[in-house]
Amino acid sequence: MEKLYIIKIGGNIIDNPVELDSFLRQFSAIDGYKILIHGGGKLTTEIAEKAGIKQTLIDGRRITDAETLKIAVMVYAGWINKSITAKLQALNCNAIGLSGADANMITAEKCKHPSIDFGFVGDILPDGIRSKSIIQLLESDFILVFCAVTHNGKGQLLNTNADTMASALAVALSNDFEVSLVFCFEKNGVLADANDDSSLIPELSVSDYEALKQKGIVTKGMIPKLDNAFNARKLNVQNVMIGNASQLAQIISKQKDAATYILN
């Protein structure tokens, strides 16, 4: 099978132009098929707060009323997605910026939560990834850049978690490619001590993960990310790593201690 790299970058990288440029340089140098998924950064919150729209995040998910959705789509699918696309083009990387609505590639439904109304937040449907269109674009030598916006197929755009999107894409495409799914953020991986960057845990099994959660070493923000990572690995994604965006080249070349590798 051909290799496919699915790389997710978080908001902290997007908010730092120097780190973003370094990351995009490393991303553009990867040989072969690749997909980038990006989160949002601080801009959505900034614009919403300037407009007097109070923002609430619960477990990393933004409560998304109609006005917040508009701002989120503007920021994610507009400014961030097209800025990244233009920067990648300048690096001779033939990027095409997309949301899940484009070519109907990712469909979702409004998040159903027993007690919280998250508004226009979308959960990707079990059959929500249209692999055929994605493969068609990859085989046309396009590099796909997804923002974390999906739709319900009935005209409604939905704000969707970028980690979940990366995981769902990796799972759907692991039948057709040998997928490496890399979650990039501002830390070196899963750390035994959150304040010590040198305490990297190079490999993490489900039982290790459970133990770290019980000991309170894995913090709140890391739990949804790691849940997505373990879920992808469980559903046969061939390689799943969590590491520092600045070390992407080392992670891709599987250098020792370059990231945390997620085990079965």
Next chain:
Amino acid sequence: MEKLYIIKIGGNIIDNPVELDSFLRQFSAIDGYKILIHGGGKLTTEIAEKAGIKQTLIDGRRITDAETLKIAVMVYAGWINKSITAKLQALNCNAIGLSGADANMITAEKCKHPSIDFGFVGDILPDGIRSKSIIQLLESDFILVFCAVTHNGKGQLLNTNADTMASALAVALSNDFEVSLVFCFEKNGVLADANDDSSLIPELSVSDYEALKQKGIVTKGMIPKLDNAFNARKLNVQNVMIGNASQLAQIISKQKDAATYILN
């Protein structure tokens, strides 16, 4: 040659949800290859003015400083482009929303004006349309939806006139397709009396156009639109029409008096 429809809609249609829905229904019903190019509507000006960024338009071109560019890209490539894409998908029209930066499809350079600094406004380069990528996507059965944002190939996004973009796309693709270029707006076409919708001029030659300009019948806002239309016709675009967005089906089926047809 296969037929290709290139349809441009203006801001007044985008700002009216009922008219936009009716237009999109008619657009989605067109058989065969098609491209939609959309302008911006009032949202960019609204957001910029709320943020205290004064907006200046000269001959229909927006003076675009860095902050205005950010807002324009958010609105055009983000909210409007993805809303239209999601609506078309709901109509079973396999739309994919794009800017000129995506797949490097449209490159431009910063507008050079002898006396006015337009900022981040882009003029499409003579060889700025990458037909090969556009044809590849059309032949993959995608419907392309372009917002009026381009890039310079060096990482800089640029705000570009949507009429000019439609005209440039039509010219570049008229070698490979029999192109019908339709400029849709809120009037029935070119009118002999701007206040009388029944005074449609069904056919317009260059000499008629010159005469209408001299008599002051063709108004300021119409001149750049008609210049783009005549330029496309002169450069061998097979069919060029200007008409009412609500009459798209009649225009496409070449009904009598459905629009103004641009003659050589």
